[in-house]
Amino acid sequence: MSNLKLGVEVVGAHDLVPKDGQGSSDAFVELHFDGQKFRTTTKDKDLNPVWNESFYFNVSDPNNLPNLNLEAYVYNHNKANNSKSFLGKVRLTGTSFVPYSDALVFFKPASRNGIFRAYRFILKRISTTSRSSKVVPNRFPDDKAERRRTFHHLPNPKVSQQQHSSPAAPQPTMNYGAQEMKSEPQGPKIMHMFSGSPSQPVDYSLKETSPFLGGGRIVGGRVIRGDRPTSTYDLVEQMTYLFVRVVKARDLPPKDMTGSLDPFVEVKVGNYKGTTKYYEKKQNPEWNEVFAFARDRVQSSVMDVVVKDKDMLKDDFVGIVRFDLNEIPTRVPPDSPLAPEWYRLEDRKREKSKAGELMLAVWYGTQADEAFPDAWHSDAISPTDSSSNVSTHIRSKVYHSPRLWYVRVRVIEAQDLIVSDKNRFPDVYVKVQIGNQVLKTKANQARSLNPVWNEDLMFVASEPFEDHLILSIEDRVGPSKDETIGKVAIPLNSVEKRADDRIVRSQWVHIEKSMSAALDGEQAKKDKFSSRLHLCVCLDGGYHVLDESTYYSSDLRPTAKQLWKPPVGVLELGILNADGLHPMKTRDGKGTSDTYCVAKYGQKWVRTRTIINSLSPKYNEQYTWEVFDPATVLTVGVFDNSHIGGSNGNKDMKIGKVRIRISTLETGRVYTHSYPLLVLHPSGVKKMGELHLAIRFSYTSFANMMFLYSRPLLPKMHYIRPLSVMQQDMLRHQAVNVVAARLGRAEPPLRKEVVEYMSDVNSHLWSMRRSKANFFRLMSVFSGLFAVGKWFGEVCMWKNPITTVLVHLLFVMLVCFPELILPTVFLYMFLIGLWNYRYRPRYPPHMNTRISYADAVHPDELDEEFDTFPTSRSPEMVRLRYDRLRSVAGRIQTVVGDVATQGERVQGLLSWRDPRATTIFVIFCLVAAVVLYVTPFQVLALLAGCYFMRHPRFRHKTPSVPINFFRRLPARTDSML
Template sequence: MMQKPPQDDFLLKETNPHLGGGRITGDKLTSTYDLVEQMQYLYASVLEVTVKDKDLVKDDFIGRVFFDMNEIPKRVPPDSPLAPQWYRLEDRKGDKFKGELMLAGLMPMKAKDGRGTTDAYCVAKYGQKWVRTRTIIDSFTPKWNEQYTWEVFDPCTVITIGVFDNCHLHGGDKPGGSRDSRIGKVRIRLSTLETDRVYTHSYPLLVLHRNGVKKMGEIHLAVRFTCSSLLNMMHMYSHPLLPKMHYIHPLTVSQLDNLRHQATVIVSMRLSRSEPPLRKEIVEYMLDVGSHMWSMRRSKANFFRIMNVFGGIMAIGKWFDQICNWKNPITTVLIHILFIILVLYPELILPTIFLYLFLIGVWYYRWRSRHPPHMDTRLSHAESAHPDELDEEFDTFPTSQSADIVRMRYDRLRSIAGRIQTVVGDLATQGERLQSLLSWRDPRATALFVLFCLIAAIVLYITPFQVVALLIGLYVLRHPRFRHKLPSVPLNFFRRLPARTDSML
């Protein structure tokens, strides 16, 4: 069986009434690949699914997964959906990860007449305009086919689309049916959309629960961003994001939190009187109320985001260290030549930097995103979150847990805060050492630094700057034969400067 989907989605054709649909994901899978499913019974109840890359000469093997038919959950009744479940794609030896395969089916949100059912509707929000679609009764594949238009006041804004289950029809059989259930939401930043291009893409609907992240289904959207004046839109990038008063008299953090809370209350009251009404839990979910609350998962995600931002700087540092240590002599010689040219002709420094940035931007154009970004479970660390961390994230404020659990979480928080405290203290120590260069807290160190500044000023007055820059650059790029493994003299001097750690209790 072969099937070539129109985009990046690879769908498994349903060949067994007890199996759900499926999706293939992996680093090697792109829209130019064909999905070849070779299913055969190795034993009486074992199913093998092989994924290959369709080629004109030879189909390249990507990965495979084995299913024990006795362990796959049955559809009872036959029309009921299955919960999504991921399976590991491995190579022929079974020791290398090649991607993931997911058996999926729409999940019932509540029970009705002894069977699962879902009454889904969509809510879309942009700016002050909220819209709600009609509710599709008792369907796992709802189709709304509704079209809405918003006036874009700023291209650097986000439109939010949420899908919910209407629990106020037929009384709602499940416990807590007075609240509409979340099926998932999608946020699309308008600035990531090309002008006048129609984006038709299926976005995963992901919801984080106490027991982990779940894919509740997908929503297929057709989005088009139009612009009447490209010049005006480009000019918007130079405008401030907030009104002028926010910069003249900025609000405090507590005032901002209070305003957000009051705005949520006002919007909830206004939308609850609409027809059909949008209830408070819907507004809070669309506005991400509670996102400022403590979460171990979010803290780790933000930490790795920072590390990813500084990863480029760290990569440049490693590359420069390889240049200084002559790991690649040819590259190091070319860097020497470029450095000498820039020192002799300093007017070429800025043009060279901007030309380099231009070339990098053109090079990365090949890997630009073809679809608007959606919720990323790896970025959010939702897949690797510990169950207790999720339970803590969904805990009420104030807490409703027992004293033992609160004590355990408090000790864990103290441990993490202690490491953060150490890092902040180290940063403060380095800054205080810089201040102590001229503060005379260490008279001998300050005297040496002041004498050095005097000598450096005299040398720089009588020596051309190009000569000084050339000598410093050649010294930094010197061959490892002329280097010592011990720290340099300036670094030793800096580390010996006093900080205020000795005066702390």
């Protein structure tokens, strides 16, 4: 067997043919070479899978290598019968193999049945390497090599990849090159494609665009005025619509034999047709419905407005009004709405008839028209479908989440309880309920008829207050058996509100007991008796009710309006379009999606109209928010509407979301970027498409904006009466449920799964992937300290004598003139800040798969993350995961124990747990005090510095005396079981 190996890296595939009947495929690749076979993992439900998996084949005869072929077969995995279906094939001859130093990523069209499909590509890295060569991992060993990456430029005249270190090649061609690595003389070389961040894959990176919007072309965040007039909607592309408002009709003739009429109106422009609802037996109906037809899609010069009579078999013709589209006026806001007019209906022969009249208003406008949100849109449906049955679920809407309050209930005590069994003392507790929220106090340990609890319970309630605060005293008479002693109901709208920490007076309330009549059918009556409950209830408005993840919030204001400050800025968002979306359903044998976007900031939620049957929808809708604190986050999500061809249990499927922190935006700049929509699935991270946004943040007062940075992040009550971590998690969960229930009652409803996904309700659950990601984040934070420590160690070891001598001189100067230490430190940080200004980020931060540890996560860890809570997996699987968790927790436990040990040794210096060690330390302290009194501090500092930076010739390999003394000090580990 030779030492030569063939290395193949299967990177990904594009635009595979759907095979699973749901508009997608479960793809994997099989590699065949020289009688050997390898197989990649299966990527579920992905037409653009990414593998990034490497394989190495043994080359039996290097001389015969040019005659060998590498074959890559792309298959779809059929899980139902555990079979595979063929998708495509790639064959590479041995003459195309190159040495490792010249290896590159390239595109290869996959063929099927001898016919090449130009839209289906597989990316591969092909190289040959010797076994004696040092294999370089798929990461750069140091920052210097990281800066020497190869740039990969995609030919798109409107999209340019964000780059920090160097711009991409300007030629609209694919530019490849080899990257030389620091290795042995005969070591291999490797190349990488450039991504917008040091570790983010290029396909998952942000892309800056230069679209032509309402105010002009956006280049580099600045508006370049064009020929188009400016508009109030200057962050989106202006789209012209033909608006038709159907108001009402009068004097319509009867059509049925009974002399009645069931009228409705049909508006037809070219292939598009919109219909109003119909009224039964009404000759003077009122509709007041608006239809909007995209002008660029209209392929006709006339528009027909037809009144028809609804019938079981065939709708009857009543009358028609025809318009010439070239004579329709244009309305530009802020002009007043166009006044509707009465039009005489004509018969089929274009003659005025006695068929009645129809009131209409017809005009040209843009999405800035106030009729746009409530209109029926032609670009939101297919040309052959009026979609009247789902029109209410595809319109754009603005929602306002309810104002949330914390309800603080302090259950103090009860008096004169009456129980059914007089021979026993009750084991009582109080159950408190608001809507679906239920909390209980602890059972009273001292059993008596006058129990005392003195416990605080907190709930979330929303305005307007529709629920009651219900308190019931329960007696635990046996295992899993409780008996209600009495209840009391308090309307929330009668509870006192407070915006500060003032004391709320407690109150005694009488307990009511529901008594049922015996057997005579008498209605139940309420009987007041002498038992009383002492409690204190208030609505706390001084807090900000958290309804989002702890890591990011879109609003930090308190609930009470009297505590609100004026806004400091305005945030404008233009939702332009989405591109390359992943199909979420199958219609007419093709994969498609019916998508809409949801944006959340503060209490305002917005929803765009639904674009049906499109994987590249254009929204072009603009929204505005007031900003009260820049340390907040805007969230934009994309969803598939389940009301159109409903599936998946009628749940709106998530396609992806984007989070943008307002404080990272420069003032007045227009950010136009294409954001990749990344979603973590049980099979791994997937790119579901790209969302094109335009964002601008502007402040109202620079002084107020800068003053905010000196103010507390959260309202005052969070620091006066802080909530525990457990309380925050519980209250956040309750707040999301309250907001989801309220927005679910709107029309169209904002569904619960949408609210939960936008609020990141599961971010607090355990995940091995998140734990690893947070660990590496922590290591990245301390990497600078580690680098400084390493550098100082090299200085002390005299690795570079010149640097060490200069450090000695600087050290002597600072010791002799200690007043220069702080000015030097701050001047150094000032210079670093100025130096880093040129490398400042040019675009808002986006989700990073490497930072999230989503690109290298184990499938079992993903399955654990997507498991339900409580778990639904088998006991054997749970046992394996529990053992793994114990292993990880054991390492964390060891680290925590080591840190505690060092702290206990410091305490042991003066605790006399080791009398001899404490004696030595006390004597040392006495000697040190005397020396410090008689010796100038500069001399001591100079001697200490010179000792630490002494030459290696004067160093010993064994630990120093202070370290040996410290390690011998006792800790409390001896006292642990």
